[in-house]
Amino acid sequence: MAFFGNQFSDVVEWDEFRDDMIFWKWKNREIKKGSRLIIRPGQDAIFLNNGRVEGIFTEDGDYDIESQIVPFLSTLKGFRFGFNSGMRVEVLFVNTKEFVVRWGTKNPINIPAPGLPGGMPIRANGTFQFTVNDYVNLIDKIAGVRDSYLVEEVKIRLTAVLDQLLMKWISKEGQNMFNLQANAHEIGKGILDDLNMEVMDDGMKVTGFQIMSFNYPQEIQDMINKNASIGMVGDVSKYQQISVADAMGKSSGSNTASDMAGMMMGMNIAKEMMNNQKESGSEQNAGSQDAPTASGDAKGPNFCPNCGEKVSGAKFCPNCGQKLA
CATH class of the missing domain: 3.30.479.30 (Band 7 domain)
Known part of the structure; x- marks a missing residue:
């Protein structure tokens, strides 16, 4: 390549790099004098000779093979390029990404x-x-x-x-x-x-x-979703009310059957709520009737405060007519 000033020189590189490729082997097995090695980020270059690892280079950059690579090869340290002869090795490029x-x-x-x-x-x-x-x-x-x-x-x-x-x-x-x-x-x-x-x-x-x-x-998933919903609500009656209310909200206004169903469900909810309130009110009233009142249990005076006549709990004094209770 004229770029390197030598018609026999070559560039050793992974020129068609792919993200989905784990490794790629440089196909030209003879490296000429004046050749260069290019290692891009995310790549390692491994020099092989007869299947044996000669050197592993992990730093990205542009290297002169004769002066910067050969001196570090295991058994090819003393190799000298001739004018027409090259170094027969394989170069394996490895993608180092995860x-x-x-x-x-x-x-x-x-x-x-x-x-x-x-x-x-x-x-x-x-x-x-x-x-x-x-x-x-x-x-x-x-x-x-x-x-x-x-x-x-x-x-x-x-x-x-x-x-x-x-x-x-x-x-x-x-x-x-x-x-x-x-x-x-x-x-x-x-x-x-x-x-x-x-x-x-x-x-x-x-x-x-x-x-x-x-x-x-789908059947199992529906069951899991339903059980999860009931578990979050914690009360089956409340879960039913929420389900009905949700169905009402999703019903279409243009569908008469849906409207009627929604009205009926709404009435049922209202009826159930009224029944719950009545039951709650009945329990409260029963409790209030059982409790004694201050006025019912209060007793009248034994003596008239006006004339002192003994009245023995009567509502009016028999002597002076004073109201006692």
């Missing part, structure tokens, strides 16, 4: 549940993250025979075992089958450890696993 993958169960998972012989069919979805953490294992198991490797291939591999892992950790003793979301973190931790066992020998590590939601069959 990959985020969305997952979801393709088919319902039948989780064993009491009273359901076939199990409870449950779906789930979420995300997991992974990264490359061991270049030697990556090269030995995958990069040694591949020119590139996509995130989608890892996703297919891991989601193939997710159904079994979900069943394993959901079925753990003590899990509430109707409130799995409350235990999602604990279930996710168990699955994370198992997924790591699947990829650790290939030089990768699963750094996170999240369960966003569990999805039940």
